Amino acid sequence: MNFKIDRIILIIFLGITAALAFLPNFVESEYLLRLITVVIFWIGIAGCWNMMSGYTGYIDFGPVVYFGIGSYVVAIAMTKYGIPFFPSLFISGLISGSVAFLVGIPTLRLKGAYFAIATFAFAEAMKQIALEFDRTFSVSFFQGSDGITLPISGHDNSFFFYCVLPVTFLVVLAHYYIEHSKFGYGLKAIKEAETAAEISGVNTTANKLGAYVSSAFFLGLFGAIEAYWITYITPSDVFNVQKTVQMVIMTLLGGMGTFLGPVVGATFLTLISESLGARFVEYYLIMIGGIIIVAILIMPNGIIGSLKIRKKLRFI
Amino acid sequence: MYTVFVQTIINGLLLGGVYAAYSAGFSLIFGVMGVVNLAHGELIMLGAFTSYWLFAYFNLDPYLSAPFAMILLFLFGYVVQKYIINRVIGQPHIMSYILTFGLHLMIANIAIKMWTQDFRSITTSYSGANAAIWGLNIPLARLVTFMVALLVTWVLWFFLMRTETGRAIRATAQDKEVARLMGVDIRNIYAITFGLGAAITGLSGxxxxxxxxxxxxxxxxxxxxxxxxxxxxxxxxxxxxxxxGLVLGVAQSLAATYLNAGVSVAITFIILFIMLVICPKGILGKGSVA
Structure with a gap:
């Protein structure tokens, strides 16, 4: 029964993705195309956070660091070394993933609030290093608060739509893999009871590290794409803690540790901020604060999580 | 050369005293309830604004308005804990982070709506006053704050150790189920703890x-x-x-003098990260580890 529902959802998902691939041919309005790209972009980013924190229960408060590393790697590779975009994109993902591997080994031993604070500290430290490195060592590498201007791409919005779509597709597919593999069951076991999982033979360290590194890899890709899209990056922008907050809130609204959680949460919040943000600029952040508080108090499991409990379904 | 070094250390200690003054409440709230209060800075902001408005309208000296800030923030903290944060106690910790982050957004943005984003300051007769001893400068206002930090830590320690409510708070922190069986009203103790944390934070602000x-x-x-x-x-x-607070203050001050001010922020976070990885119990090894 559950297996069947999952299959159906996967087929629907594949269908939607396939349909989306033809979207730029039909959408006339550049604004609409851009909005859809932004929604897909955030689904992917929130998904990256969900992959790690949603499933393992290890709350990462510094995922933006891998996004920022991705942006900087692509910027430096393109401007300083003249590497074209797609190879640079790939390098960004690899470097983000490798940094996550090195940082993950000591950090993932920490639990609860300590892990959250350590990841947060790491992200802030990287931001400050990117800001101050050049001035301290008198070189021109990160270009500090001046930021880096990437080569203007000359591509239109549909180019970036086609960059973002496959990456988000892979992220959501990775969720499906997590839901249906030994690796994923391991992650869920870590969330429920880490010691018990370890005793039962789950290699908890390898599982956590695997989730952390793959989440960082995808975040690196997203960071690189955004840098090329915006063409101008500064440390305060790409390492902005607001991005972390947004990922967390989106996932939480949708439902942590669920397959559809980030999809629903990111779509909901992006559309809300697009409609309310423009109309009630002054009250927007107050309302977001209120939405967060109310959501936590009345449905702590998120939209999808609450649905699952109410319908007693084990799907997604 | 020697003077610069000593001055740097003094600045660091005074800065550290300020840090300590406003961090004690954060530690109290975490220690008792396991809540990482991301709206902590807003409590400082509300304390500072209480003094600002009393100064602006009644010309009341900030040191005299401090008790008002304390009382106001106690009530605020009590209500917030009792009606909002208490509802997520016992759920995964992430809920309390997100909830207090929501509070942070609301309080800060309502404050912007009410008081605008302007930068304000209180200029008293002693605002820029320094005591000069042996060629060293000691800013008086910071010295007073440092004293307040010492006093707050001491009074809080005394309160937790020697009073009935203090014992109940410590008992709740150690084991809330057992404390409940002993007749402690947990929800009330939580509200009082948060109120207390908010009060000393407001005082520091x-x-x-x-x-x-x-x-x-x-x-x-x-x-x-x-x-x-x-x-x-x-x-x-x-x-x-x-x-x-003192360690961080001195470290930042040394980094700012001998490297540059931006690096001192980077160093803060690097120290924090290394500290967590190597010794999450803190310098004294007495912190709680989740």
């Missing part, structure tokens, strides 16, 4: 107001520093906030 820039958006920065201070000293261990 108030005594800092003569020498800091006051604006509705000031909070987040302070929350982050409080984080670092409390982790360095050991989370939930009260005197730890004092030690952590």
């Amino acid at each position: 108030s005594v800092m107001s003569p020498f800091v820039i006051i604006s509705p958006e000031m909070g987040l920065e302070y929350t982050i520093i409080a984080f670092c201070v409390v982790v360095l000293g050991g989370m939930g261990y009260m005197p730890g906030a004092l030690v952590g």
Whole structure:
């Protein structure tokens, strides 16, 4: 029964993705195309956070660091070394993933609030290093608060739509893999009871590290794409803690540790901020604060999580 | 050369005293309830604004308005804990982070709506006053704040150790189920603890107001520093906030003098990260580890 529902959802998902691939041919309005790209972009980013924190229960408060590393790697590779975009994109993902591997080994031993604070500290430290490195060592590498201007791409919005779509597709597919593999069951076991999982033979360290590194890899890709899209990056922008907050809130609204959680949460919040943000600029952040508080108090499991409990379904 | 070094250390200690003053409440709240209060900086902001408005309208000296800030913030903290945060106690910790982050957004942005984003400051007769001894400068207002930090730590310690409510708070922190069986009203104790934490934080905001820039958006920065201070000293261990504050203050001051000011922020976070990885119990090894 559950297996069947999952299959159906996967087929629907594949269908939607396939349909989306033809979207730029039909959408006339550049604004609409851009909005859809932004929604897909955030689904992917929130998904990256969900992959790690949603499933393992290890709350990462510094995922933006891998996004920022991705942006900087692509910027430096393109401007300083003249590497074209797609190879640079790939390098960004690899470097983000490798940094996550090195940082993950000591950090993932920490639990609860300590892990959250350590990841947060790491992200802030990287931001400050990117800001101050050049001035301290008198070189021109990160270009500090001046930021880096990437080569203007000359591509239109549909180019970036086609960059973002496959990456988000892979992220959501990775969720499906997590839901249906030994690796994923391991992650869920870590969330429920880490010691018990370890005793039962789950290699908890390898599982956590695997989730952390793959989440960082995808975040690196997203960071690189955004840098090329915006063409101008500064440390305060790409390492902005607001991005972390947004990922967390989106996932939480949708439902942590669920397959559809980030999809629903990111779509909901992006559309809300697009409609309310423009109309009630002054009250927007107050309302977001209120939405967060109310959501936590009345449905702590998120939209999808609450649905699952109410319908007693084990799907997604 | 020698004078510069001593001056740097003094500046660091005084800065650390300020850090300690506003981090004690953060540590108390975490230690008892396991809540990482991301709206901590907003409590400082509200304390500072209480002093600001009393100064602006009644010309009341910030040190005299500090008790008002304390009472106001106690009530605020009590109500927030009782009606909002208490509902997520016992759920995964992430809920309390997100909830207090929601509070942070609401309080800061309502404050912007009410008081605008302007930077404000309180200029008293002693705002820029320095005591000059042996060629060293000691800013008086900071010295007073340092004294307040010492006093707050001591009074809080005394309160937790020697009073009935203090014992109930410590019992709740150690094991809330057993405390409940012994007749402690957990929800009330939580509300009192949060109120107490908010009160000393408001007090620190108030005594800092003569020498800091006051604006509705000031909070987040302070929350982050409080984080670092409390982790360095050991989370939930009260005197730890004092030690952590002083260590961080001196480290930042040395980095700012001998490297540059931006690097000192980077160093803060690097110290924090290394500290957490190597010794999450804090410098004194007495913090609680989740």
